[in-house]
Amino acid sequence: MKNIVCSIGTWLRKKAPIGGLAALIFFSNSCKEAFLDRQPIGVFSEEALKTRSGINGILVGAYAGLNGAMYGNGSSAGADVNSFSNWVFGGITSDDAQKGADVGGSRSDIERYEVTPASTKLDDRWRFCYDGIARCNDVLRLVPEIKGLTDVEIRNLTGQARALRALYYFHGTIIFGRMPWIDEKTTDYRQPNERVLWKEMEADLQYAYANLAETFPETGRINKWAAGSLLAKILIFQKKWSEAKSVLDAIVANGRTTKGLKYNLLARYHDNFRIATQGSTIDTEAVLDVNYSANDNSRGFNGGLGENLNFPHGGLASQPAGCCGYFQPSQDLVNAHRTDPDGMPFLDDYNRFEVKNDQGIESSQAFVPDAGNLDPRLDHSVGRRGIPYLDWGLHPGKAWVRDQNYAGPFQPKKNVYYKTDEMSGLVDPDRRTSANNFRLIRYAEVLLMAAETEIELGNLEKGREYVNLIRRRAANPDGFVKLPDGKPAANYVISEYKTPWTNKETALKAMRFERRLELAMEGQRFFDLVRWGIAKDVLNKYLAYEVTKRSNLRGAAFKDHNIVFPVPQRQIDATKTAEGTATLSQNPGY
Structure with missing residues (x-):
């Protein structure tokens, strides 16, 4: 070890700037000392x-x-x-979300x-x-x-x-x-x-x-x-x-x-x-x-460190964390949660049925949320004006958003802790890391993977069975977001696929759409689009729509090599x- 340390000291004398003077003094004097042969404190031998x-x-x-x-x-x-939440590489690169916050970065x-x-x-x-x-x-x-x-x-x-x-x-x-x-x-x-x-x-x-x-x-x-x-x-x-x-x-x-x-x-x-x-x-x-x-005492290193930018912005004690407004859900994702009178998704043209938002409306101004049919998972994945944001009260809209004009009015929700969690000591002092685990694999995804394999193998009805298990859980009214008076916060309407699946292409489309809704904002969407071979078509269509709403995507385009x-x-x-x-x-x- 003594030879290694002295070699480093020789290198420093040749390369170090003035700021390295203390290091030069240490190495030039200490190479003569016997303590250099000792095992360093804090380092384990093999x-x-x-x-x-x-x-x-x-x-x-x-x-x-x-x-x-x-x-x-x-x-x-x-x-x-x-x-491992992959919100950067799997989320904001997809049609689920945008970088958020404000210009640049x-x-x-x-x-x-x-x-x-x-x-x-x-x-x-x-x-x-x-x-x-x-x-x-x-x-x-x-x-x-x-x-x-x-x-x-x-x-x-x-x-x-x-x-x-x-x-x-x-x-x-x-x-x-x-x-x-x-x-x-x-x-x-x-x-x-x-x-x-x-x-x-x-x-x-x-x-x-x-x-x-x-x-x-x-x-x-x-x-x-x-x-x-x-x-x-x-x-x-x-x-x-x-x-x-x-x-x-x-x-x-x-x-x-x-x-x-x-x-x-x-x-x-x-x-x-x-x-x-x-x-x-x-x-x-x-x-x-x-x-x-x-x-x-880990300074947040044992909490959800990778998510520490993805909270409502504003620095208020009445909101979780208060920083930094990243990872904002897209209008496209929100629209994908629209359901028809029978509670079924619009697989092909959901953007024709835009979900109302509070873009450009001050928090002090009146706003009534969308009254149309919605998949209840929307308000567990996305924070939006007038809907309870966990137990922090009704989302006030613009006051919690860093720059609506840049990346829209919506905010992430799945990685965020509850107010009662903070009161119970399950949040670090910086308020941006907590004990809220990230589900790398949950059983819902196992069922969706099983549905995909069955459909690809031609077992369409088995695939429908697995997808319906996912939708049946989502339809549980006990799991709906509720207003303070106990009523559902929106018009949640969802049902199972009742008609037998007889066409593989249609079955795959339904399964893929279900995967998007169930795993929304969980960092998987981009990689799914790539492995399905549809990333270029889906993402350029998304960009063409979303750019009419937000300035941050103007001029962006997905090319073949971007997979x-x-x-x-x-x-x-x-x-x-x-x-x-x-x-x-x-x-x-x-």
Whole structure:
């Protein structure tokens, strides 16, 4: 260690500016001191980690990345683009939402499909994914060297690490497409990005699905069924419908059987997004949660750090957080919740039936919300004027919106905590991070994936059965947003598909529309459009409509190459060979 420190000191003397004087003094004097041979305080030796508690600590560290915080940088920088909620790359790039806030900002280029390889946000995402992968690889590398572990412990440690590794790779793959494969055996980290790593991710998840326990005492760990759900998702992205069906059938039939419990839809849709129900005895829908906590002296690093911009704006004590007005739902998404007199969605022309909004109307002026038929999930996904905003009272409109003219009058709702949560100490002092978990996979999505596989395999009526389970839950009047007098806050009308599905194209359209409504503002929409092969058509149609309402999208256009984002130029430069040859190749179109 002494040689390493002195080498750094030599480098500093050659390179450091005046501001590095203190460092120069330290290194030039201390290379003579014997204390340099001691183990640094706060750093574990590898041998110290080769214990049962040590390896579990590393594994917990791999889970910690799901919060979106960049390891080791001591700040929340990058958490918004790293967050597994994917609101930046999967939300504002879709027809669900806009960047929001006001003019400018480092996410506008992402929203408008104008991001370049020089983007620091892309570099944050790339480095974050490999930070998480490295921690998983540490677990996999050390497990075989630890004495005294049982076979069950080895399988559970290895299975969780491999499932997490696949998740981090997937988290990067849906953004960049091709990535280099780095595993626990890799010694040369200059690896090419020649192809999409479906084979490797699938192998990791197959192992996890076959070897993990069905349940764990702690919430938030990846069990057999969570690994199976991730595996099914990987298979669906590859259009391996039969293989996905086999896994999904097992989850639906057997999921979480060890303790006599089965996955099921919660009775009320909005309970998925409440701290009060998470981890409770009724919480049967959580297949995989990103677990958050608050008021634990972590300065928000254990809360929903990636969501800390996505609250009503205004700095008022009467509103949650008071900052910063990002991630605003689109008019297009709101209109998609319009239903006909029979409670069915308008699959093709929903924008003909615009939902009334308070654009340009001051909070001090009168406003009456839309009186037409609406899917009740709208007011659990979107904050809008005159409708209760959780337990914070009626949304007042413009007073809570940063710039209506720029990105409209609507606000996100699913990631926001309740006023009673803040009063109960479940919110951090900054009021922008809380213990409100993010549902990475909930059972509703398992059912929607099952519906998709059945329809693709020609089992249209089975697909309708699964979709109707989702709609039946949404129709539960106990789950409607209510006014203070107990009456529904809007004219909520929704029903199931009663006519048999006999046409595959129509069935797929209905299933895809249902997926949008059920998972609205959950960061999945863009990636769905891409994997369905309809992103260009849908998003340019969306832009043509939405630009008539909002100024921020003027001139934006989705092009063929925008189905993936560019490889960060910093990573291409950093992995060049000694001769200057690039190891990583750029995605076409960039």
